Amino acid sequence: MLRSATFAAVRKAKPSAGFKGAMLQAARGMASSEMTTIELGPRAFEGYNIEVPSSQVTMSKADLLAIYRQMQTVRRLEMAADSSYKHKLIRGFCHLCTGQEAVPVGVESALTKDDAVITAYRCHGFTHERGASAFGILGELMGRKEGVSKGKGGSMHMYAPNFYGGNGIVGAQVPLGAGIAFAQKYRGEQACTVALYGDGAANQGQVFESYNMAKLWDLPVLFVCENNKYGMGTAAGRAAANTAYYTRGQYIPGIRVNGMDVLAVRQAIAYARQYAVSGEGPLVLEMNTYRYGGHSMSDPGTTYRTREEIQHMRSTSDPITGFKHRLMDSGVATEDELKAIDKEAKRLIDGELAKAKAVPEPNASELWDDVYAPGSEVPYLRGRVPEETHYYAQN
Amino acid sequence: MLRLRPATSLCRSYYRRQVPIISSRLQRLYSATAADNGIEPIRGLETGVSASKLLLRSVTSVRNSSELKAQNVAEGETRKMNMCQAINDALRLVLATDNTSVVFGEDVAFGGVFRCSVGLADEFGGERIFNTPLTEQGIAGFAIGMAAMGHTAVAEIQFADYIYPAFDQLVNEASKFRYRSGNEFNAGGLTIRAPSSAVGHGGHYHSQSPESFFAHVPGLKVVIPRSAVQAKGLLLSAIRDPNPVVFFEPKILYRSTVEQVPVDDYMLPLSSAEILKPGKDITVVGYGSQIYALENAIQMVERDIPGVSCELIDLRTISPYDAETVEKS
Numbered sequence: 001m002l003r004s005a006t007f008a009a010v011r012k013a014k015p016s017a018g019f020k021g022a023m024l025q026a027a028r029g030m031a032s033s034e035m036t037t038i039e040l041g042p043r044a045f046e047g048y049n050i051e052v053p054s055s056q057v058t059m060s061k062a063d064l065l066a067i068y069r070q071m072q073t074v075r076r077l078e079m080a081a082d083s084s085y086k087h088k089l090i091r092g093f094c095h096l097c098t099g100q101e102a103v104p105v106g107v108e109s110a111l112t113k114d115d116a117v118i119t120a121y122r123c124h125g126f127t128h129e130r131g132a133s134a135f136g137i138l139g140e141l142m143g144r145k146e147g148v149s150k151g152k153g154g155s156m157h158m159y160a161p162n163f164y165g166g167n168g169i170v171g172a173q174v175p176l177g178a179g180i181a182f183a184q185k186y187r188g189e190q191a192c193t194v195a196l197y198g199d200g201a202a203n204q205g206q207v208f209e210s211y212n213m214a215k216l217w218d219l220p221v222l223f224v225c226e227n228n229k230y231g232m233g234t235a236a237g238r239a240a241a242n243t244a245y246y247t248r249g250q251y252i253p254g255i256r257v258n259g260m261d262v263l264a265v266r267q268a269i270a271y272a273r274q275y276a277v278s279g280e281g282p283l284v285l286e287m288n289t290y291r292y293g294g295h296s297m298s299d300p301g302t303t304y305r306t307r308e309e310i311q312h313m314r315s316t317s318d319p320i321t322g323f324k325h326r327l328m329d330s331g332v333a334t335e336d337e338l339k340a341i342d343k344e345a346k347r348l349i350d351g352e353l354a355k356a357k358a359v360p361e362p363n364a365s366e367l368w369d370d371v372y373a374p375g376s377e378v379p380y381l382r383g384r385v386p387e388e389t390h391y392y393a394q395n
Numbered sequence: 396m397l398r399l400r401p402a403t404s405l406c407r408s409y410y411r412r413q414v415p416i417i418s419s420r421l422q423r424l425y426s427a428t429a430a431d432n433g434i435e436p437i438r439g440l441e442t443g444v445s446a447s448k449l450l451l452r453s454v455t456s457v458r459n460s461s462e463l464k465a466q467n468v469a470e471g472e473t474r475k476m477n478m479c480q481a482i483n484d485a486l487r488l489v490l491a492t493d494n495t496s497v498v499f500g501e502d503v504a505f506g507g508v509f510r511c512s513v514g515l516a517d518e519f520g521g522e523r524i525f526n527t528p529l530t531e532q533g534i535a536g537f538a539i540g541m542a543a544m545g546h547t548a549v550a551e552i553q554f555a556d557y558i559y560p561a562f563d564q565l566v567n568e569a570s571k572f573r574y575r576s577g578n579e580f581n582a583g584g585l586t587i588r589a590p591s592s593a594v595g596h597g598g599h600y601h602s603q604s605p606e607s608f609f610a611h612v613p614g615l616k617v618v619i620p621r622s623a624v625q626a627k628g629l630l631l632s633a634i635r636d637p638n639p640v641v642f643f644e645p646k647i648l649y650r651s652t653v654e655q656v657p658v659d660d661y662m663l664p665l666s667s668a669e670i671l672k673p674g675k676d677i678t679v680v681g682y683g684s685q686i687y688a689l690e691n692a693i694q695m696v697e698r699d700i701p702g703v704s705c706e707l708i709d710l711r712t713i714s715p716y717d718a719e720t721v722e723k724s
Contacts, residue, residue: 092596154598168600169557170529203528205560231529233502239528303505 032062036332044264048246050253050283053271057263061332067109067262068327069341071101071320074125076349077134081124081141081155085297089357090141094155095122099292102319103226104129106265107194110273114189118164118177119196121156122226122291126196130163134352145362152362152370171197171204174223178210181221181282192220192276194269200231202245211249214282222272223249223284226259232295233304246286259287260317263326290317368392440698442691444651449671449690451624451654462669466628468657476656479649481623482511482588485630486549488660490519493547495584496634498524500534500551508553509590509649535561535587539569542584542639549634555591555643556600562608569639570614583637588630590646591619592684597646604683609641610714616640617713618665619683622652628663629711636665645684668717670724674706678724682710 037058045052078096085094097104104125107117119126127137132148140147141155148158158166164180167173177195184191197207202225214221225245229236236243246254257268265287272283290313294301301310327333368381368390377392444450451457454473463469476484489496498512504526506513516524527534531552538550552558558565565587573581592604609617618633618640620626626644633640671686672693681689686709693705706724710716 092598093601157599168598200529203530203533205530205532233505233508234526234529238526 032060032065034061035059036061036064036330038263038326038330040258040261040264040267044258044261045268046246046256048244048254048256048284050255050275052255053267055267057267059263063109064327064332065337065341067105067266068320068323068333068338069345070105070108070129071262071323072342072345073134073348074101074105074128075320076345077124077128077137080134080138080349080353082293082297084138084142084353090155090297091143092154093121094141094297095295096293096297097122097125097291099313099318100226100228100259100289101125102262102265102323103196103224103259103287103289106262107196107224107269109262110266110269111194112191113162114191115273116162116164116177116180116184116191116193117196118167118173118180118193119226120167120170120173120198120201122198123156123158123166127158127160127163127166130160132158132160132163134349135356138353139356139359142356143361144356144359145366146356146359150362150366152366171201171206173197174201174204174207174210175213177221177223178214178219181214181219181276182217185218185220190277192222192273194222194224196224196226198231199225199227199229199236199243199245200234200239202227202248203231203240208248211252211282211284215249215252218279218281220276220279221282222269222276223252223282224269225284225286226289227286228289228291230291230295230304232299235304244286246284249282249284252282252284254284254286256286256288259289260319260322262319262323289319437691437695440691440694442687444648444687447687447690449686450622450652451656454655457624457655457657460624462663463624463657463661466661466663468659468661472658473655474658475653476623476627477650477653478620478623478626478644479509479511481627481654481656482630482644483513483515484656484658485627485634486512486515487518488631489547489549489634490515490523492660495545496523496547496549497541498549498551499527499538500588501529501553502526503551507551509646511588511644511649512551530560531557532560532564535564536568538585538587539564539572539582539639542569542582543572543580545584547584547586547634549586549588552587552589554601554603555589555605556603558587558589558605561587565609565615565639565641566612570612573638574614581637582639585639586630586634586642587640588642588644590649591643592645592647594647601646604643606641606643606713612714614638616665616715617643618711619643619645619713620648620711621645621683621686621709622648623654623656625663625709625711627656628661629665631660632662632665635662640665643683647684663711666712666715666717668720669709669711670706670720671709672705672707674704676703677705678708678721679705680708680710680721682713 035058037056040055040057044055078098081094082096084090108129117126117130124137136148140149140153140158143151145151156166156168174195174197177193181193227245231239242248246256255268258264268285272285275283292310292314324338328335380389380391382389457463457473458469460469486498502508503512504516504524534550538548541548569582569585593602606617609615616638618629620629630642633642679689679693689707693707696703696705708721708724
């Protein structure tokens with residue numbers, strides 16, 4: 001296949017390009033559906049009471065480039081949020097996933113639209129991957145009426161089809177994940193739920209309550225711990241008696257994954273999904289990842305870790321750079337192709353941000369909507385001052 | 396509750412629309428839309444904490460304070476502190492004077508998210524100031540256990556919004572321990588501190604004021620300070636009170652209430668409301684960050700309705716509250 005494509009490309013190549021140029025053009029012209037096998041290496045996975053997935057990933061160029069594009073887009077999205085926050089267009093709290101892009105992108109690439117995802121407040125990447133537009137996400141961050149939650153949720157409360165947020169209270173989303181999985185099983189859906197939480201939340205009691213229910217009832221839920229080594233300002237080792245989060249499920253098998261390698265994340269989730277959907281019950285996965293920014297925009301991120309550490313992770317383990325090198329080294333894409341994707345991602349986000357900035361805030365009257373189910377409102381609700389008391393139209 | 400006389404004669408200049416007296420909650424009383432915040436701007440009145448006359452900003456005001464005189468610190472050395480620093484000072488005094496005391500919570504060791512515990516670990520050691528895992532229910536239960544052993548356990552819940560997993564422990568364990576054991580055991584050494592109430596940018600989960608939930612629990616005390624001097628004295632009382640106390644700190648006042656705070660050890664009484672401004676016609680009762688809005692409301696009423704005088708009372712302890720002072724007023 002490759003040879004015939006190469007020859008065809010060589011024939012089409014410009015005469016002045018020379019043989020090397022022709023080969024390069026041929027590489028560029030490699031069919032998108034061309035499959036490549038990539039070896040993830042021996043440190044991609046570690047198992048707890050379960051065999052780990054294969055470390056060989058076979059994917060098409062198109063799919064690989066799509067993954068690259070998604071990660072770059074999420075990176076750009078978070079950078080736009082960062083700068084908008086510094087310009088006071090975004091207020092309140094804002095938790096960015098810069099550096100952790102491999103997790104939302106890898107997870108989504110292994111799921112179907114019927115699977116459900118629920119996570120905590122570091123949710124912009126997941127919201128995007130589950131189908132929300134950058135326009136909707138940035139708009140929501142800025143509290144505009146066309147934000148994904150109509151401007152009423154903010155950074156921590158973003159939702160999308162089969163994406164249950166976006167949750168502010170740490171750990172509270174995990175029992176919800178178990179409940180969603182129960183509903184999927186009850187309804188006989190061939191689907192699973194991915195319930196994510198951080199290394200800090202891993203010590204919440206309700207997480208263990210969820211483990212118990214999930215195992216007792218064989219729920220198709222994947223408990224995924226995004227271990228970025230710090231629970232806000234506290235290092236994981238100072239908060240957990242056992243930092244091998246993939247073993248914390250005790251009676252639930254677990255897989256530890258290199259969360260900076262998007263293909264490893266994808267492979268692990270695909271494998272785990274198969275396990276859960278086939279009725280085997282829950283799994284615990286641990287994604288070892290890292291955030292470059294602080295816990296939130298209010299946290300510089302340098303009072304509890306050194307700048308050298310952050311710099312080191314950026315230069316040796318960045319998920320996007322690492323994936324870029326892998327694509328180039330295995331001949332899947334050229335640097336120019338990838339640079340073009342980078343540029344396109346930046347262009348897209350810049351455009352979406354500009355569009356989002358132009359949207360106004362919601363009408364003040366919307367403050368009162370959706371407290372109760374529409375049509376079942378109470379007679380009135382108080383505002384901040386008596387003059388603000390809102391009277392609902394009574395049916 | 397601020398009751399206004401009928402709008403017809405006196406308040407016309409106040410509101411753009413007539414505002415009858417509040418008689419029945421279900422009557423449509425105002426033209427109420429969120430867009431029409433009809434009250435005119437304050438017309439030259441400076442508002443808010445920075446303009447408040449209630450803070451003890453000068454050494455003279457400390458010297459003149461009858462309550463601080465009663466505590467024997469009115470003549471002593473003072474230092475300019477905001478509420479965080481005053482709380483820090485109180486914690487330092489507790490750790491220095493009570494061998495059994497420990498301070499713990501999420502991220503408190505490096506100083507805490509509001510720096511209320513800054514420097515304590517260096518001074519008193521990591522065995523007495525330590526971080527807990529992210530587990531409010533565990534923190535509260537653990538604190539109750541320590542208190543049951545006679546320790547002074549000062550536990551921080553990082554934001555009052557996160558206190559609900561601890562609610563069971565506080566309501567069912569802490570408050571009832573003494574009663575159900577016939578006074579054999581108790582959780583009196585427990586104090587829970589939590590930043591609370593609205594700050595503007597807090598959203599759903601960094602703005603809540605849950606004091607009313609706890610006010611319904613016999614056996615538990617709830618205290619909310621309005622300023623730096625108050626916070627230090629009330630916190631010291633709360634920690635040393637032989638009953639479990641929940642101490643909510645209005646986070647919007649952390650940096651804004653700057654006062655001359657006595658550096659010595661002093662305690663302000665619990666269940667004792669303070670009359671901040673005496674008056675004879677209207678009683679206005681509040682606590683915490685509301686006090687400053689109430690101060691301004693009173694200034695407006697007294698300016699615009701001549702002859703009316705309002706009395707402002709700070710409850711300080713929400714439960715059990717000083718009913719006598721309020722009723723007398």
